[in-house]
Amino acid sequence: MKIASWNVNSLKVRLPQLTEWLAAAQPDVVALQETKLEDARFPRDELAAAGYRAVFAGQKSYNGVAILAREEPREVVTDIPGLDDPQRRILAASVGPLRVVDLYVVNGKAVGDPKYAYKLAWLEKVREFLAREHERHPHLVVLGDFNIAPDDRDVHDPAAWHERVLCSTPEREALRRITELGLADSFRLFEPGAGHFSWWDYRQGAFRRNLGLRIDLILIGEALKPAARAATIDREPRRWERPSDHAPVTLELDI
DNA sequence: ATGGTAGAACGTCTA
Numbered sequence: 001m002k003i004a005s006w007n008v009n010s011l012k013v014r015l016p017q018l019t020e021w022l023a024a025a026q027p028d029v030v031a032l033q034e035t036k037l038e039d040a041r042f043p044r045d046e047l048a049a050a051g052y053r054a055v056f057a058g059q060k061s062y063n064g065v066a067i068l069a070r071e072e073p074r075e076v077v078t079d080i081p082g083l084d085d086p087q088r089r090i091l092a093a094s095v096g097p098l099r100v101v102d103l104y105v106v107n108g109k110a111v112g113d114p115k116y117a118y119k120l121a122w123l124e125k126v127r128e129f130l131a132r133e134h135e136r137h138p139h140l141v142v143l144g145d146f147n148i149a150p151d152d153r154d155v156h157d158p159a160a161w162h163e164r165v166l167c168s169t170p171e172r173e174a175l176r177r178i179t180e181l182g183l184a185d186s187f188r189l190f191e192p193g194a195g196h197f198s199w200w201d202y203r204q205g206a207f208r209r210n211l212g213l214r215i216d217l218i219l220i221g222e223a224l225k226p227a228a229r230a231a232t233i234d235r236e237p238r239r240w241e242r243p244s245d246h247a248p249v250t251l252e253l254d255i
Numbered sequence: 256a257t258g259g260t261a262g263a264a265c266g267t268c269t270a
Contacts, residue, residue, distance in 0.1 A: 009270085010262055034270090036263070061263050062270095107270055115269095147270090201270090203259040245261075245270085 001096070001253045003029040005143040005216055007104070007199070007246035011035040011066070014244055015043055019050045021237050021248060028070050029095050030248075031102035033145045035064030042066070057088040065091040065102045065144070073100070080129040083122065090126065092133065097255055098224075099137030101130065103144035108165045116165060119147070123174040127181070134181050138223035139255075142183055145199075145246065146217050148175045150185060153194035154214035166213060183219035186251045187231040198233050199246045207238055218251045227255045 004027040008014040011032065022030070030052070035042070037058045047054050047068060056066035057078040065088060067073050073093035080090060089104040103126065106119035134140045148171045152158035161167040179185060187196070197212025206212065220228060229252040238247045 013262070034262090062268085109270080201259085202261050206260095242261090 001029070001098070001255050002027045002250055003031075003098070003100075003141060003143065003218065003253065004248050004250040005031040005033070005102070005145070005218055006248035007033040007145040007216060007244060009034045009036075009244040009246065011037050011043065011064070012041070013242065015046060017237055017240060017243070019046065021234075022050050022052065022068075025234065025248070025250065027250060029098065029100060030068040031091075031100065031143045032066040032068065033064070033102070033104035035066050036061055037064055055091065055093050057091045059086070059088045063088045063104055065089060065104050067091055067093050067095070067100055067102050069095040071096060080125060082125045082128065085122070089122075090129075094137070097139050099133060099140045101133060101140070101142045103142065103146065105145060105147040107147050108171070110165050111163065111168050113165075120170055120174055123171075123178070127174070127178050130178060130183070131181050134183070134221055138221055140183065140221040141218065141224070142178070143218040143249075144216070146175060146215055148172060149213045149215055150175060150217070154197070156195070156197065156211045156213070161213075166215060179219065182222045184222070184225055186218045186220050186228055187214070187233070187249070189225070189228050190231045196233055198249050200238065202245050216246055216249045218249060220251070220253075224253060224255070227253045229254050
């Protein structure tokens, strides 16, 4: 099984790129973030033509998450206890043997900003939800745009980003509390080195200069670790015309 | 340089 996560930054704009990438990469499950679409406008028919069933939780203009799969996702959850949140940032569903939780983590804007406090509170509520999900579903996959670079290997210029939003210690500790539920950052099962990024700012030629961060993650439960075969960051779509600022990330599981 | 670019929407927010 090949699973993937991609922040598409507007599914309306990126639909042709998504279908091209689906045809080339042939993933079995795909988590999307920043669809920026109301559910009534979700391109269900176009994705069905590409061979994917879809479940989604969207809103106008901002946020929005979706899970695509070869078979119909089951037991869909869009709202979790303790988060009465109009922002559509979380979507859980069962696909085949997997429990899949798609996250579009709050960006946070800047350390100390009210949005940063919302980010940390949001992550704690999500951690509580994931703890319960993991108890019920050992084959748990938690993936998406985490808006946190786990450590300095995931940052092009750690000095410049020191204690800034996406890299601050409280954010990294919030992520660590989630991985301590027994959820491994699958990319690091295969690649220990620095300099592998999944997001590059649109400005100042950041992609061309590889000035990026690795903030798009696929976490897997301990029970899935023996099945992990390969993890990639596919930079190719970031080179296309009018790209998302994020690259798709993938994990191959022998399951 | 509190800039720069992109998306949604058409002024201004979000990232």
